[in-house]
Amino acid sequence: MCGWGRVSWTRSIAFAALVAVTGLAIMWLAQPGFLLVLWCLYPLLSALPQELIFRSLFLHRYAGLFPGEAQAHLM
Structure with missing residues (x-):
């Protein structure tokens, strides 16, 4: 498989959500x-x-x- 077929969309979305939640939590706790x-x-x-x-x-x-x-x- 090549191109976009190699992308695990579930893992990509989970990683993006984790990064977003972590970033928002850090910003919220900081200020x-x-x-x-x-x-x-x-x-x-x-x-x-x-x-x-x-x-x-x-x-x-x-x-x-x-x-x-x-x-x-x-x-």
């Missing part, structure tokens, strides 16, 4: 308020600016591949 601040501010201070900046750069770079502006914005 509980900081975790709440992260959850509230991350979308506004990181995800939204990245989307606005990189979408415009992407559309500028690959504008020639789209027949019209409407098709480019459907992505």
